Amino acid sequence: MSLRVKPGTSWDEVYARCVRAAxxxxxxxxxxxxxxxxxxxxxxxxxxxxxxxxxAIPGPPRVGxxxxxxxxxxxxxxHRAWQRVDLDERRARVSAAVDALEAHRELLALLLVWEIGxxxxxxxxxxxxxxxxxxxxxxxxxxxxxxGGRRKPLDGPVSNIASWNYPMSVQVHAELVQLLAGNAVIAxxxxxGGFHCLTLAHALMRRCDLPVTLISGVGSQxxxxxxxxxxxxxxxxxxxxxxxxxxxxxxxxxxxxxxxEQEGLNAWGIWDFSQWDVLAKHLRKGxxxxxxxxxxxxxxxxxxxxFPQFLETYxxxxxxxxxxxxxxVDQPDDDLPELDFGPVIHxxxxxxxxxxxEEALQGGAVPLHHSALEAGRFLxxxxxxxxxxxxxxxxxxxxxxxxHREPFGPLDSVVIVDSxxxxxxxxxxxxxxxxxxxxxxxxxxxxxxAPEVRAFKVGVxxxxxxxxxxxxxxxxxxxxxxxxxxxxxxxxxxxxxxxxGVHELLYGNFPDYSQxxxx
Numbered sequence: 001m002s003l004r005v006k007p008g009t010s011w012d013e014v015y016a017r018c019v020r021a022a023x024x025x026x027x028x029x030x031x032x033x034x035x036x037x038x039x040x041x042x043x044x045x046x047x048x049x050x051x052x053x054x055x056a057i058p059g060p061p062r063v064g065x066x067x068x069x070x071x072x073x074x075x076x077x078x079h080r081a082w083q084r085v086d087l088d089e090r091r092a093r094v095s096a097a098v099d100a101l102e103a104h105r106e107l108l109a110l111l112l113v114w115e116i117g118x119x120x121x122x123x124x125x126x127x128x129x130x131x132x133x134x135x136x137x138x139x140x141x142x143x144x145x146x147x148g149g150r151r152k153p154l155d156g157p158v159s160n161i162a163s164w165n166y167p168m169s170v171q172v173h174a175e176l177v178q179l180l181a182g183n184a185v186i187a188x189x190x191x192x193g194g195f196h197c198l199t200l201a202h203a204l205m206r207r208c209d210l211p212v213t214l215i216s217g218v219g220s221q222x223x224x225x226x227x228x229x230x231x232x233x234x235x236x237x238x239x240x241x242x243x244x245x246x247x248x249x250x251x252x253x254x255x256x257x258x259x260x261e262q263e264g265l266n267a268w269g270i271w272d273f274s275q276w277d278v279l280a281k282h283l284r285k286g287x288x289x290x291x292x293x294x295x296x297x298x299x300x301x302x303x304x305x306x307f308p309q310f311l312e313t314y315x316x317x318x319x320x321x322x323x324x325x326x327x328x329v330d331q332p333d334d335d336l337p338e339l340d341f342g343p344v345i346h347x348x349x350x351x352x353x354x355x356x357x358e359e360a361l362q363g364g365a366v367p368l369h370h371s372a373l374e375a376g377r378f379l380x381x382x383x384x385x386x387x388x389x390x391x392x393x394x395x396x397x398x399x400x401x402x403x404h405r406e407p408f409g410p411l412d413s414v415v416i417v418d419s420x421x422x423x424x425x426x427x428x429x430x431x432x433x434x435x436x437x438x439x440x441x442x443x444x445x446x447x448x449x450a451p452e453v454r455a456f457k458v459g460v461x462x463x464x465x466x467x468x469x470x471x472x473x474x475x476x477x478x479x480x481x482x483x484x485x486x487x488x489x490x491x492x493x494x495x496x497x498x499x500x501g502v503h504e505l506l507y508g509n510f511p512d513y514s515q516x517x518x519x
Contacts, residue, residue: 002380003328006336011050011057014110018196021104022203031061031199034206034214035071037078042067043216051117051193051343052325054383060195060216068222069229071215072159072186076231078211079157079184087145087182091138093208094180098134100204101127101172108168111197116164117343117386119326120336122289129169129468134176136469137491141180144491149502151495153182154233154257157211158494159226161219161247162238164190164345165292167197170466174236174485175212176205178494183233184211188226191218192345219243227251234258234494238294241405241478248481252511257483259493259508263406264433264479266455267299269423270306273439275461276313282437282463283317287390290323290341290410295435295465298407300414301426307416311368314414318369318390323410324377337377344409347385353409354388356402360413363397368414404430420449428454432477435464456480456516472517474508483508489517
């Protein structure tokens, strides 16, 4: 029996719901930008396709440098007014926005499915993590604004340039906390996806009288305004190392507060280990969203004598992965499918992953696994150009493009080692990462090795993640620049001591020092 898109979830139906929910932000054939306090039909709408089936959807309405500079100026003016609003009022407005987002939870999640290919369960989780996280900050913000003495907002709005993969639980979450702490916000939509979800979210936020600005544009044209614009208080950036380095370089002579999260090759190290059923569960969960996240684990460093057991465990998980069209069902009344992942972000990325796999083999790597794309769940005749079947290689060559950086997709590499020093060298191949894990039965080994792993968070027999609520987050080495975030550190990163005579050293990686919170 042929699969079909579940009734009520087609793109046309979802977009029509957006137009009804926020007509000020969504026109019948284009999105608007939120600038100068209102939704304007500014910018040039670009062409875009959904990774789910390759069909056309409205693209981001890209503004130019002049409009971006004007938007920054407006955000600065709003910041001056917002920082004078008392905490109780800020808390009430942010709470109202969270309630409004909750009321549109399923619509926001459907946009994430269509725009960036998230399976339904993971799309809902992205929305829920945002809302639950902000509610925690609403309850903690009074205490957090007194940490180390009374704190106040920054001297200008926070500029947000984030990746496409977590529009709600990373970007909107961060913005709402920045607003709660007394800062106005200006944000750029990611060019590769997420702009519909962010447009709806910001329409709801603006209705609650929150000082938010949202614009779209090409980074090379408007990035400088959003990074160096006069009057900005801080930059919050999430993305790859190339763009992160450019942003850091532009900030170098400004002394401006910044939080720049970048990629790292997160690794599992496996040594003197026997709990293979436990590892199998972690491997399965690690494939969520096709490993398109900064805390994914695409690299496994395995003790030689354990390789047979590891391979049996790994292949058992890889063969059972479920991927395909996130909205395809057998019968109209069926629940949406329970998938590990859908498409990658676009067809060019899928082609890039296939090219990396072939390059590894040509360089002498051993193919461990490569699922057939036909194993996925697809509609008859649908475009599958953005889908990448899971693959893995053993012993990739030293000059492989992914030897030292993350694939950001379902392509793993496995390296065999014989000594503790080799294990550490291979786990630290990318000059710093966000997370890492050690699988071992020997706690003394874990205690000795974990501090030598160049990752912000190191798990033992369990993966690490960004964390929620009180848990801090950052990176080691080239994976992070500026202040760390998460929990109390996020509020500290977007506020400053009220007493101008107080000099504080934030936790983070800065040009003249690095300071890490206790593990």
